[in-house]
Amino acid sequence: MDEWVPVDLIHLSDGRDTSLVLRTVEPHEGRRAQVRAECLITTDFVNARLETSIRLDDLEVWEEALRRLSAGEDASWPQGSRGLELYFHPHETGWLSISVHDPDRLTVALGLEPTPEWIDEHEANLQRLRDACGES
Numbered sequence: 001m002d003e004w005v006p007v008d009l010i011h012l013s014d015g016r017d018t019s020l021v022l023r024t025v026e027p028h029e030g031r032r033a034q035v036r037a038e039c040l041i042t043t044d045f046v047n048a049r050l051e052t053s054i055r056l057d058d059l060e061v062w063e064e065a066l067r068r069l070s071a072g073e074d075a076s077w078p079q080g081s082r083g084l085e086l087y088f089h090p091h092e093t094g095w096l097s098i099s100v101h102d103p104d105r106l107t108v109a110l111g112l113e114p115t116p117e118w119i120d121e122h123e124a125n126l127q128r129l130r131d132a133c134g135e136s
Contacts, residue, residue, distance in 0.1 A: 014112035033055060061079055
């Protein structure tokens with residue numbers, strides 16, 4: 001049996017000290033509609049780890065959010081969530097403003113300049129997670 005490897009659905013970093021990572025922390029079990037995850041936020045003023053989950057139904061919503069971001073539009077994910085929500089605002093300069101909101105634990109805003117290929121990288125991350133969960 002292959003050893004399970006965590007999958008980063010989101011991995012944004014400025015290459016220095018600011019990053020946002022949403023990573024699975026355990027393999028998907030076929031009978032569950034979600035997978036346990038953690039959201040890691042690092043800036044010069046915050047170092048946070050939030051336990052959360054990724055609902056498999058929300059993967060299509062993330063795909064649509066990536067399309068909107070690729071077109072230079074704002075996006076949030078997941079929409080209508082009662083837990084962790086992420087808001088993305090791309091700037092024409094390449095800068096990306098991100099708000100992480102968890103109503104019970106934390107709200108923080110950060111900004112970074114991701115690599116020009118970040119949308120393609122995140123589409124590949126999405127496909128890796130779908131493959132790992134048998135959702136292809």
